[in-house]
Amino acid sequence: MDDKAAALQVFVKAVELGGFSAAARALGLTPSAVSKTVSRLEDRLGVRLLNRTTRSLMPTPEGATYAERARSILADIEEADQEITRFRSAPRGLLRLHASVAFGLHQLPPVLPEFMRRFPEVQLDLVVSDRMPDLAEEGIDLAVRSGEVADESLIARRICLMERVICAAPSYLAAHGTPVVPDDLLHHNCLLLSSQPQPGYWPFDTPHGVRTVKVSGNVIADNAETGVRLATRGLGLIRLGDILVGEPLRRGELVAVLTDVHHVEPVPIHAMYLPGRHRSPKVVAMVEFLLEHFSHAPWRVAPVAGTARSG
Numbered sequence: 001m002d003d004k005a006a007a008l009q010v011f012v013k014a015v016e017l018g019g020f021s022a023a024a025r026a027l028g029l030t031p032s033a034v035s036k037t038v039s040r041l042e043d044r045l046g047v048r049l050l051n052r053t054t055r056s057l058m059p060t061p062e063g064a065t066y067a068e069r070a071r072s073i074l075a076d077i078e079e080a081d082q083e084i085t086r087f088r089s090a091p092r093g094l095l096r097l098h099a100s101v102a103f104g105l106h107q108l109p110p111v112l113p114e115f116m117r118r119f120p121e122v123q124l125d126l127v128v129s130d131r132m133p134d135l136a137e138e139g140i141d142l143a144v145r146s147g148e149v150a151d152e153s154l155i156a157r158r159i160c161l162m163e164r165v166i167c168a169a170p171s172y173l174a175a176h177g178t179p180v181v182p183d184d185l186l187h188h189n190c191l192l193l194s195s196q197p198q199p200g201y202w203p204f205d206t207p208h209g210v211r212t213v214k215v216s217g218n219v220i221a222d223n224a225e226t227g228v229r230l231a232t233r234g235l236g237l238i239r240l241g242d243i244l245v246g247e248p249l250r251r252g253e254l255v256a257v258l259t260d261v262h263h264v265e266p267v268p269i270h271a272m273y274l275p276g277r278h279r280s281p282k283v284v285a286m287v288e289f290l291l292e293h294f295s296h297a298p299w300r301v302a303p304v305a306g307t308a309r310s311g
Helices: 003-017 020-027 031-045 061-086 101-106 108-118 170-176 182-187 224-232 242-251 281-294
Strands: 050-052 057-059 093-099 122-128 142-146 155-162 164-168 190-193 201-206 209-214 237-241 267-273
Touching (some): 003 020, 093 101, 093 281, 101 108, 101 142, 101 224, 108 281, 142 281, 182 209, 190 224
Antiparallel strands (some): 142 267, 201 209
16 A cells, blocks of 8 residues: 555544544554654645544544545555455355346256356355345345346346247147237237236337237246246247247247237346455356356347248
8 A cells, every 4th residue: 555545544543443542553553653644644635634632533524524535545445456356366165146046947057067167166055036035134145136126235237138038839839820910819828927017918019119918828827937838838828038938949849929029028137246245256257157158148049930920
């Protein structure tokens, strides 16, 4: 720390502890050295920062303002030092990672072995749940969640965007026909999810804005996994995030429909953590790994010719 930063540190400590002697003990200096440092700081600034008596030491109004700013500067210096230090530190130790069910079941398992090979000193505690955890109370290092970040106390890095897809099994489309305009859905069996807001209303883009079509079907499920399994077995059409149906679409078990008019409702997926955790090498390693593998939404399948509206 240079002379100016050292002087700030001495001054702030004197204000916080209310005396030169206490500040000297905390910093490993003599009271005389602390007093001289503060006096030189006042001389350089041309303003009195502290009111001194034999029994007390109190900041002047100017001193109180300066102390607050100095604390911020010292915190920035400390953070910069730690930021550089982390590049020399190998990720290690227990990493508690919380992920939503869709992301935790469908996207993380194929790539996590690579992460563990890269960082063999990390032990992973993976919690897969759609319940939003209290990161501080539950000791969660990092949470991967979809949607907007409601807790402003958390730091969030956007990993990617999820999009909704309307799809069905080839067997269902062969038996019941492929919808080519949104109103065709009124004559189809649409599988609904009670976990979604307004599950029976599917949105579509029009020249005049978004229009919803009220769909219905013979099954409503309380979780997406059940919906995917029913759809791949030909029971009906379903509308789900592409992180869930990307693989079935790629394998041909599901086919996307109405891709040219469907309002995909892009939803951000964030990696979220508490302030201060961004300096942890293991957290940094996982966030960068998630960005490397998922920022381009690798599950997304380009529409297949013939699945969009033809007229």
